[in-house]
Structure formats: C-alpha cells, structure tokens
Amino acid sequence: MTSPPAPPAGETRRPQPESLTDLFLSLTFLALQGFGGVLAVVQRELVERKRWMTREEFVEEWAVAQIMPGPNVVNLALMIGSRYFGLRGAIVALAGMLAAPLVVVLALALLHARFADHPQLAGALRGMGAVAAGLITATGLKLVPALRKHPLGTPGCFALGAASFIGIALLRWPLLWVLLGLGSVGCWLTWRRLGSLEGAPR
Amino acid sequence: MTGADWVDLFTHYLVLSLLSVGGAITTAPDMHRYLVQERQWMTDPQFSASVAIAQAAPGPNVLFVALMGWNVGLNAGSFFLASLGLVVTMVGILLPSCTLTYLASQWGHRNRELRGVRAFKQGMAPIVIALLIATGWVLATGAQPKLRDAPLWAVAFVAAIIVWRTRIHLLWLLGAGAVLGWFGLV
Numbered sequence: 001m002t003s004p005p006a007p008p009a010g011e012t013r014r015p016q017p018e019s020l021t022d023l024f025l026s027l028t029f030l031a032l033q034g035f036g037g038v039l040a041v042v043q044r045e046l047v048e049r050k051r052w053m054t055r056e057e058f059v060e061e062w063a064v065a066q067i068m069p070g071p072n073v074v075n076l077a078l079m080i081g082s083r084y085f086g087l088r089g090a091i092v093a094l095a096g097m098l099a100a101p102l103v104v105v106l107a108l109a110l111l112h113a114r115f116a117d118h119p120q121l122a123g124a125l126r127g128m129g130a131v132a133a134g135l136i137t138a139t140g141l142k143l144v145p146a147l148r149k150h151p152l153g154t155p156g157c158f159a160l161g162a163a164s165f166i167g168i169a170l171l172r173w174p175l176l177w178v179l180l181g182l183g184s185v186g187c188w189l190t191w192r193r194l195g196s197l198e199g200a201p202r
Numbered sequence: 203m204t205g206a207d208w209v210d211l212f213t214h215y216l217v218l219s220l221l222s223v224g225g226a227i228t229t230a231p232d233m234h235r236y237l238v239q240e241r242q243w244m245t246d247p248q249f250s251a252s253v254a255i256a257q258a259a260p261g262p263n264v265l266f267v268a269l270m271g272w273n274v275g276l277n278a279g280s281f282f283l284a285s286l287g288l289v290v291t292m293v294g295i296l297l298p299s300c301t302l303t304y305l306a307s308q309w310g311h312r313n314r315e316l317r318g319v320r321a322f323k324q325g326m327a328p329i330v331i332a333l334l335i336a337t338g339w340v341l342a343t344g345a346q347p348k349l350r351d352a353p354l355w356a357v358a359f360v361a362a363i364i365v366w367r368t369r370i371h372l373l374w375l376l377g378a379g380a381v382l383g384w385f386g387l388v
Binding site for chain 1: 219220221222223225226228251252255257259260261263264265268288292295296298300302303306307308310317318320321323324326327328329330331332337338339340342354355357358360361362363364366369372373376378379380381382383384385386387388
C-alpha cells in the first residue's frame with residue numbers, strides 16, 4: 001500500500017484514490033459497467049460519485065486524451081493514475097481498465113460462434129447500443145456547465161461547439177480535421193483572450 | 203507463422219498505435235487490409251466479429267485488437283499461440299501511444315500555469331464537449347439515418363434525457379434497452 005502524496009499547502013483536501021489497490025479496483029469496477037463505451041461511466045463515477053476530479057478538470061484531461069494517439073479512454077485512465085501515483089499509478093490504472101474486461105471479451109468470443117444467430121440476443125444488443133448512444137450524449141450535456149467561466153464567454157463557446165457538432169454529426173468530417181482545424185481556432189482565440197485578460201490592469 | 207511474422211505483426215501495431223489519433227478504431231480499416239487481405243492471417247467474418255464483440259462487451263473498445271491477435275494465433279494452431287497473438291497486438295497498439303500520452307500529460311501538468319498550456323486545455327473544451335454530443339448522435343443514427351430506426355433514436359433520446367436530468371444507475375437503463383431489444387420492440 002502506498003499513501004497518496006499530501007496535497008500542496010493552500011489547496012483544500014479533496015477526495016482521491018486511497019491506494020494503488022483502490023485505484024485498480026475503482027477502474028475495474030467502472031470498466032465492467034461500460035457497455036458500448038466507458039466514457040459515460042468514467043464521468044459518472046469519477047466526477048459525480050467519487051469526486052476525484054471536477055467537471056472542469058475532466059474536460060481538460062479529456063481534451064489531452066483525445067488529441068494524443070491511442071484509445072481515448074485508456075489515455076484518460078493513464079493520466080488519472082499518473083496524476084496520483086506517477087508511473088506506477090499509470091500502469092495500475094491501465095491494468096484496471098483492461099484486465100477484467102479482457103477476460104469478459106475473450107469469454108464472449110468463445111461463446112460467440114454458438115449464439116451469433118440468436119435473433120433475440122441480437123435485438124438485445126441493438127437496444128443496449130441505442131441506450132449507450134444516449135449515455136454519451138448525456139455525458140456531453142452534463143459537462144456544459146464546465147464552460148461557465150470560460151475565457152471566450154458563452155457566445156464564443158457556443159459557436160465553437162456548434163461548428164464541431166455540425167462538422168462531426170451532420171457533415172461527418174474526419175475527427176482529426178475537426179480537432180486540428182477547429183481546435184487551433186479555439187486554442188488561438190483562448191490564448192489571445194487569456195493574454196488580454198492578464199495584461200489588463202486590475 | 204514464423205518468428206519473422208510475429209515481429210512483423212508487432213511492428214505493424216507499433217506503427218498503427220502512433221497513427222491512432224481519435225482512437226484505435228480509426229485504424230481498423232488498415233488492420234483489415236493488413237490481416238485479412240495482405241497476410242490472410244484471419245478471415246473476414248472473424249474480423250467483423252472481433253469488432254462487434256468488443257463493441258458489445260464492457261470495457262474500452264480497443265479490446266477488439268486483443269481479439270484480432272487472439273484469432274491470428276488461433277488460426278496459427280493453438281491456444282498458446284492465441285495468447286501470444288493477444289499479447290503481441292495489445293502491447294503493440296498500446297505501448298507507443300501510452301508512452302507519448304504519459305510524457306505529454308506529465309509535461310502539461312508541470313507546466314499547467316503556462317499561458318499556452320491553459321489556452322490549449324480551455325480552448326479545446328467547447329469542442330471536446332460538442333464532440334461527445336455528436337458521438338452520441340452518430341452512434342444513434344448509424345452511417346445513414348433510416349426511418350425504420352426511429353424507435354432506436356427514441357430510445358437513445360429518452361436515455362440521454364434521463365441520464366442528463368437524473369442520477370439513476372446506468373445499468374438499469376442498459377438493462378431496459380436490452381429488454382426492449384430482446385422482445386423486438388426496437
């Protein structure tokens with residue numbers, strides 16, 4: 001057991017994983033709930049239930065996890081683990097996210113040949129897929145309040161968000177283009193705004 | 203499969219890892235080209251089933267890569283080789299991207315007060331949130347919206363509203379979706 005680093009002076013004590021075991025079990029439990037994608041569950045468990053991170057932190061970490069190569073949820077788990085326990089935390093978080101689901105996936109693969117043609121099972125999977133789609137959308141909606149104190153203000157955020165939604169959902173542009181294109185615009189505008197906010201005399 | 207084949211499989215996944223911006227699933231078309239068409243290490247139905255099973259199962263979708271390695275090894279002859287294939291492809295797809303992400307996030311955390319770092323994280327925020335909403339939309343409507351899928355959209359829409367406004371456990375909703383699907387209602 002390793003105890004987490006003490007919070008820096010001046011920062012209020014907040015919930016965080018108590019040990020590497022806690023980190024591993026929390027992520028295992030969370031990953032096993034994530035049918036059709038783990039992200040909705042990560043937001044629910046770590047932001048709302050355990051409060052290891054605020055909505056704002058979640059969105060910031062998620063931006064990095066998205067822009068880096070590799071599976072996004074795996075990147076996010078790694079970043080959360082490393083935040084509390086360094087490299088060991090990163091590895092333990094990865095293991096928690098992958099180990100138990102891997103066993104389930106293998107078991108399903110072995111069963112698959114037998115039950116692939118079962119129409120009711122296929123229907124159940126379709127229904128779960130539709131719910132999973134709704135969960136992802138709701139996760140996005142729940143994060144909108146994280147933009148409240150954004151340097152670009154509500155109109156700026158709305159314009160950037162609407163453009164991204166139209167590009168991805170309606171025009172089906174490649175994700176990379178949207179992240180690089182609209183992302184550069186968003187970062188550049190925010191960079192300028194932060195500069196003028198901090199340069200201005202109080 | 204020879205030793206050289208295994209090395210080739212491993213290096214192929216190392217490269218794909220670095221190219222997988224936006225998730226491992228974005229490199230699936232290239233995996234199909236390499237594993238099914240060029241090397242013929244697995245069949246087309248095996249490939250499709252690997253993706254479908256990983257999508258339906260709990261856990262990160264990247265586990266479809268593990269199933270591909272598993273199938274390649276299984277086709278090569280044994281459960282031992284299947285396990286080897288699983289390890290080779292999973293380590294390959296994760297090692298480069300995880301190393302990069304780890305270094306980048308450590309650097310970003312150490313330099314979190316820099317204007318550039320804050321501009322990146324905050325500037326991306328509205329886009330990242332919109333992407334989530336858009337992803338749900340894309341998953342619900344599929345490649346091409348069809349009117350006979352309307353009940354599925356309704357389920358996705360209702361699920362989104364319930365999760366957004368209440369604190370009900372997500373598994374109840376997934377169970378409800380499964381029951382509706384089982385009885386052919388959606």
